[in-house]
Amino acid sequence: MTPLRDSQVLKDRAISIFIGAFAMLWVFPILWTLWSSFRPYKEIRARGTFSMPEEFGIFNYTDAISRMQLPTYLWNSFIITIPAVFLTLVFGSLIAFVVSRYSFKFNVGMLLLFTAGNLLPAQLVFIPVFKLYLNIGDVVGDRRFLYDSPWGVVLIHVAFQMGFATFVLSSYMKTIPKEISESALVDGASVLRHYWNVMLPLLRPPLASLAVLMTTWIYNDFFWALVLMSTDKKRPITSALGRLQGEFVTDYNLLAAGAIIAALPTLIVFFVLRKQFVSGLTLGSTKG
Amino acid sequence: MxxxxxxxxxxxxxxxxxxxxxxxxxxxxxxxxxxxxxxxxxxxxxxxxxSFTYWTGINFGDITWAGLANYDNIVTKTPAFYDALRNNVIWLLWFGFLATPAGVLLAYQIDRQIRGHKLYQSAYYLPVVLSLAVTGIIWNFMLRPDGFVNGVLGRDIDNAISFFGNYDINIYVIMVMASWRHIGYIMLLYLAGLKAIDPTLREAAAIDGATEWATFRKIILPAMRPVNIIVIVITIIESLRAFDMVYVIYGTSAGLPILGILVFQNIAGEGASMKGAAYAVILFVLSIGPIIAYLRQQFREDVS
Structure with a gap:
């Protein structure tokens, strides 16, 4: 027994060192980008990639903020992400509530519709959505009512992500005892009160997790803002980075600072809200 | 019910x-x-x-029936389609045989609470929260002609390795970048599943003198069946739909054809044609299998 234990201890140490070495390799690209973002690009061009810094400071950041107009793009991200996450959670919780608390014939069918819809490729729905947005714009007399507008991007995110939220929330609600709902009904609570006063407070943990996960997903989304917006100044920061990369290709370190700023909200998720992020992911993959 | x-x-x-x-x-x-x-x-x-019509995407009156012409055009007249298919298959094989198993094994080791597991977990998880646009810029820092890797190899800008421009290697370079994110993602999903496994199962195996590998293969993997299915489905879907990272590095140009980029090139902007719709349908048809597998897994209790 003992020699086996000893060899296991040795093996574990080797595994630990191996995984640890890779872990360092994993964070290295980020650290290198961070390091470079404090140095001027011309110094690197002149003195080499591994030169010791002569100038070192936050000048790339101040530059990125003023020349790349990052605050505008960050603001664009917020006015898309926040309403989209909010509406996704409201709609998802409504459907999940009805499907899991009231027995209608179409319950499973509804859940399937939403869950499957969430899995369809974005490219498959793009052409008609694009046409629909333009036509709605023509009807209301403003071509940019949904197309090239933050609201258009918000709606498509909500329509897609609602499927995931519905699925996650309804599996969670199945774990809440039916007696709680029953006593509310006996007390004569209306459907609205049943949802608002009874169920919603109980849904706080999964809603928090979903909110964090959805915020990361929608903030990081690239595709929809790219194809449904034509005015660059309206685009969220994730999509704008692609163009900025082309424009500032001559000053890589400036771009590094821009990338770090763009990543800040998600880094906050990583450092502060990781528990919610991880449990949000898990809620979707393992039932209940 | x-x-x-x-x-x-x-x-x-x-x-x-x-x-x-x-x-x-x-x-x-x-x-x-x-x-x-x-x-x-x-x-x-x-x-x-x-996808069965000709249309430029402007006036509804211009739509004319095309039958299978768009598909025929893709299959018989578009060599880029086969390049893209090849790259997506490489993507899938790489994820399926390297990145996903790596994520699973990583989760298993971290779940055993090897020394430093908390720190390691954070390190592998960090790339998961970054957008693919940011990921593209970060890796450009490593791989561009005057970047870190060329510097380590001692190549200056004139005889640097062109990691993104060399058609023989660029798909693998992109795969390394994509794995950087994918491994952490799979690790997180799998870790959550592992937490739910009864620890006594593992202890019993250890007392019986089972090796780590045997424990993993004979006890953990079978017990993780539901999560395994989800992880496989995610691997296939992500491999088929890959888009952001390649777009960030190459734009729409044919730097590295993959299906997601071909769809985009044909549906967005000026050159919209229903060939794009046909590409999107192909993408969809290829992912129907995994979608059904996912739904079956998730709805097993509801339907039976």
């Missing part, structure tokens, strides 16, 4: 709905469903229909 005991209660409850409740319920269900169907399902069906 199908037991007969719930029947009487259901009808009692339905009778108990006041008019206000009925209105509330229809609004609760109606508005989200309308939005979802109008923006997801109807467009999906329309795209499938449009």
């Amino acid at each position: 199908s037991s007969s005991a719930t029947r009487p209660r259901r009808s009692r409850r339905r009778r108990a709905f006041s008019r206000g409740d009925r209105l509330t319920l229809s609004i609760f269900v109606g508005i989200p469903t309308l939005l979802h169907v109008v923006l997801v399902w109807i467009p999906a069906i329309l795209t499938i229909l449009l």
Whole structure:
């Protein structure tokens, strides 16, 4: 027994060192980008990639903020992400509530519709959505009512992500005892009160997790803002980075600072809200 | 759900709905469903229909029936389609045989609480929260002609290795970048599943003298069946739909053809044609299998 234990201890140490070495390799690209973002690009061009810094400071950041107009793009991200996450959670919780608390014939069918819809490729729905947005714009007399507008991007995110939220929330609600709902009904609570006063407070943990996960997903989304917006100044920061990369290709370190700023909200998720992020992911993959 | 005991209660409850409740319920269900169907399902069906037509995407009157012409054009006249298919298959094989198993094994080791597991977990998880656009810029820092890797190899800018421009290696370079994110993602999913496994199973195996590898293969893997299916499905879907990272590095140019980029090139902007719709349908058809597997896994209890 003992020699086996000893060899296991040795093996574990080797595994630990191996995984640890890779872990360092994993964070290295980020650290290198961070390091470079404090140095001027011309110094690197002149003195080499591994030169010791002569100038070192936050000048790339101040530059990125003023020349790349990052605050505008960050603001664009917020006015898309926040309403989209909010509406996704409201709609998802409504459907999940009805499907899991009231027995209608179409319950499973509804859940399937939403869950499957969430899995369809974005490219498959793009052409008609694009046409629909333009036509709605023509009807209301403003071509940019949904197309090239933050609201258009918000709606498509909500329509897609609602499927995931519905699925996650309804599996969670199945774990809440039916007696709680029953006593509310006996007390004569209306459907609205049943949802608002009874169920919603109980849904706080999964809603928090979903909110964090959805915020990361929608903030990081690239595709929809790219194809449904034509005015660059309206685009969220994730999509704008692609163009900025082309424009500032001559000053890589400036771009590094821009990338770090763009990543800040998600880094906050990583450092502060990781528990919610991880449990949000898990809620979707393992039932209940 | 199908037991007969719930029947009487259901009808009692339905009778108990006041008019206000009925209105509330229809609004609760109606508005989200309308939005979802109008923006997801109807467009999906329309795209499938449009893929059998000629249309420039401007006037509805110009739509003419094309039969299978768009598909025929893709399959017989577009060499880029086969390049893309090849790259997506490489993507899938790389994820399937390297990145996903690596993520699973990593989760297993971290779950055993090897020394430093908390720190390691954070390190592998960090790239998961970054957008692919940011990921592209970060890796450009490593791999561009005057970047870190060329520096380590001692190559200056004139005889640097072109990691993104060399067609023999660029798909593998992109795979390394994509794995950087994918491994952490799979690790997180798998870790959550592992936490739910009864620890006594593992202890019993250890007492019986089973090796780590045997424990993993004979006890952990079978017990993780539901999570395994999800992880496989995610691997396939992500491999087929890859888009962001390649777009960030190459734009729409044919730097590295993959299906996601071909769809984009044909549906967005000036050159819209229903060949793009046909590409999107191909992408969809390829992912139907994994979608059904996912739904079957998640809805097993509801349907039976």
